[in-house]
Amino acid sequence: MTDTEATPGETAGATPTTFAGVEDARQRLREVGYLTDDRLATTAFLQSALGKPLLLEGPAGVGKTQLAQSVAAATGRRLLRLQCYEGQDETKALYEWDYGKQLLYTQMLRDKIGQVVEDAPDIASAVDRIAAQDSVFFSERFLVARPLLEAITSEDPVVLLIDEVDRADEALEAVFLELLAEFQVSVPEVGTFVAEQTPLVVLTSNNTRDLSAALKRRCLHLFLDYPDAERELEIIRSKDTGLADALAAQLVGVVRGLRGLELRKAPSISETIDWARTLAVLGVTELSAPVLAETLNVVTKYERDLGLATRELPRLVDPNRTVPEDRGQGHGHGHGHSHGHGHDDADGPDGRDVRAGKDQPGRHDEAYYGSPSAGAAEPKRVAPGQGQRSFRGGGAKRRPV
Ligand SMILES: Nc1ncnc2c1ncn2[C@@H]1O[C@H](COP(=O)(O)OP(=O)(O)OP(=O)(O)O)[C@@H](O)[C@H]1O
Ligand SMILES: [Mg+2]
Structure with missing residues (x-):
């Protein structure tokens, strides 16, 4: 698809969810209050044209986060934001199981579950019968999508901002790789979710630690400096x-x-x-x-x-x-x-x-x-x-x- 074509789900007359060229990027970002120089406008255009994640590095307060927010505003995309921090785990980034809901369902279904194990000859076979129902409780119904999964499963076009990725632990950084390379998220119990609409992914870093080469390799890179x-x-x-x-x-x-x-x-x-x-x-x-x-x-x-x-x-x-x-x-x-x-x-x-x-x-x-x-x-x-x-x-x- 060329960058001037409408993305799936885009209706005629609606804000195009990609930039048509460098000048278009510059103008539309300006309209939402973000002023770019040539390099920035070019990078914003390239990101939307190539569909590659963009890694923004630079000192504090130079407009890294604001760029992601402005790209979302300028392209009419919904902004999903993952704020990274030390000790964060993937349940806050990818998805988690809704234990409360699972518990509620099992309580409400107590009688039904009772029937399933009623004539089991011993505990081992009762457990086997319950285990056979696992897929019911570990299904999409009980899955709570966090920003990364939400970005992949979203029906409308989104900008995914992974803010201050350098604050995330290296283990979580590794979790990002599948999404950044394939635009997909794997949930072992359910399967692999593949994005129907490629999200525009923006990562920001203040360089509190070096990011892995694997992560950098998957991204367009821009060092955002103080402006002239x-x-x-x-x-x-x-x-x-x-x-x-x-x-x-x-x-x-x-x-x-x-x-x-x-x-x-x-x-x-x-x-x-x-x-x-x-x-x-x-x-x-x-x-x-x-x-x-x-x-x-x-x-x-x-x-x-x-x-x-x-x-x-x-x-x-x-x-x-x-x-x-x-x-x-x-x-x-x-x-x-x-x-x-x-x-x-x-x-x-x-x-x-x-x-x-x-x-x-x-x-x-x-x-x-x-x-x-x-x-x-x-x-x-x-x-x-x-x-x-x-x-x-x-x-x-x-x-x-
Ligand atoms: N190019 C720009 N055009 C308009 N406003 C800008 C621009 N660059 C920065 N700003 C302003 O600077 C403020 C700081 O930007 P922002 O919060 O995005 O910085 P940051 O690089 O994400 O900083 P930190 O690393 O501390 O999170 C924004 O509120 C925005 O108003
Ligand atoms: Mg910021």
């Missing part, structure tokens, strides 16, 4: 925060500067939105370091981050204040340690080499929420790839708090 300044400003505008355009543009610059500091939790898009709303509510008409410092707790989540960000704010608000000595060893932001600063002369245009040397892939990385390894000295040099660095941030980059 222009798109972030567009997102802020689209949220009707009430903050004047010029201030919003300035604020985006400051947030990008903050992302360039070695914060334990770099501010994400959602924090920029919150900050803009906060400043609008306070009736701020001019961005100054003191005004921003008073509201910094909206974007910083750790005491140490707050201190560092407060010290850097004057320079971020007015980049002309950058002192030349910042380029040398005696940098002025008062945290004694050595780290790569991303100066052109030191290690390339945005410090990638030094950072690459420090980035360490790791499992259960306590800094998974992001601590960019970029130096603090050059707020204006925030590169589009900074989220990737933050996201990959290994424990080795963590500072003593």
Whole structure:
């Protein structure tokens, strides 16, 4: 089937449940409030055209979950969501047996069951007779579908969001493989359910642990980074925060500067939105370091981050204040340690080499929420790839708090 044809069950005139092309994806996502760049729009289109699961990785708050929700809204599909967590088992993800209902039925059928075993000569043969009725009680009637099975058996088209898959245990991750590869779920007592309508599956990860190669292989992969300044400003505008355009543009610059500091939790898009709303509510008409410092707790989540960000704010608000000595060893932001600063002369245009040397892939990385390894000295040099660095941030980059 081509992506422009109607999927089964789709009626003429209804919202097409797939995207017709990259531009169509971009436009329809925009209509539901999600602003994409070329890569994102292309991936959204490809996912619906190829029918492949999409694995979104990236730092917190860059719009991973929102993308799945927006794809559902834009394609008129029902959203089914599985929120993953440690210790979760397949009864919460796939299906479980409705014991209460089974019990109720056996009680109501007590007389009938009595008749079945009535003339059994001994216990063993009575048990055999009951066992012969197993299939009645382990049938679809007593099956409770959880999101994965529901996505497969759904008669209407769905988006299945498997959110924060990295938080699920590896055993549960393995359970996802059958669904991701074959779009089917096997229930040993009943048989295999195969999807009649291929669900659009979106998985998100914050990289708290490495995902298996088997899972990655089955998915289209997209690293969702912090947006560039222009798109972030567009997102802020689209949220009707009430903050004047010029201030919003300035604020985006400051947030990008903050992302360039070695914060334990770099501010994400959602924090920029919150900050803009906060400043609008306070009736701020001019961005100054003191005004921003008073509201910094909206974007910083750790005491140490707050201190560092407060010290850097004057320079971020007015980049002309950058002192030349910042380029040398005696940098002025008062945290004694050595780290790569991303100066052109030191290690390339945005410090990638030094950072690459420090980035360490790791499992259960306590800094998974992001601590960019970029130096603090050059707020204006925030590169589009900074989220990737933050996201990959290994424990080795963590500072003593
Ligand atoms: N491209 C975008 N267009 C519009 N809004 C966006 C976009 N990206 C992010 N947002 C906004 O940012 C907020 C945070 O996004 P979301 O919750 O999807 O992040 P996330 O990547 O899933 O974060 P986490 O990893 O913490 O779950 C959303 O509420 C949404 O309003
Ligand atoms: Mg999310």
